[in-house]
Amino acid sequence: MTLARRLFVFVGVVATVAGFAVIAGVSLGLELTDVFLGLVAALAALQGLRYVQHRRDTTPNTTVTGDPEARISVPVPGSDFDDDLVSAAGRRTRWAARERVVDRLETRAKGALVARGGHAPEEAAALLKTGGWTDDPVAARFLGASVSVPLRQRVRLLLSGQSSLSDRAERTVAAIERVGTADDPAGERR
Secondary structure (H helix, E strand, O other): OOHHHHHHHHHHHHHHHHHHHHHHOOOOOOOOOHHHHHHHHHHHHHHHHHHHHHHHHOOOOOOOOOOOOOOOOOOOOOHHHHHHHHHHOOOOOHHHHHHHHHHHHHHHHHHHHHHOOOOOHHHHHHHHHHOOOOOOHHHHHHOOOOOOOOHHHHHHHHHOOOOHHHHHHHHHHHHHHHOOOOOOOOOOOO
16 A cells, blocks of 8 residues: 555544534534634545546446347348359359259249149140140240241340350240230130
């Protein structure tokens, strides 16, 4: 303990004992005057400043909490289909991914023909085989129908600059969306 600290502790103890004595009514030859109150106030102010100065030098204790709004990653609907389209354009996984894309679109087309087109499941499968489910020959051929695509359409697909697989998949999705609507001549409602 340093000398200054000992002095402050001694003065504090003496002031505390003297204060309790005055409160108890013991007369130490001192009267409670303005001078005495001023000295006590000055001593309290010095002690307060010393305490503040001591707290300034210490590092504050803090607690680090986790982020209360941490986001959970949720899969985007259809992202696996997009991944299959991208991998179908690759060299290693081309055929397996292409088959997954075609199978998935064929299942959706069959479901749309049954749900919105008013066809029986067997009739929907027959329409998919013949290509009679849509008026778009590119979409019909993509799902396995033996329909010829006009030369003009082939040239347009070649010159579009887009992957032929993704272009055919987009046209097939658009044709599936039209099933059972007024835009679809082959899918009248029953």
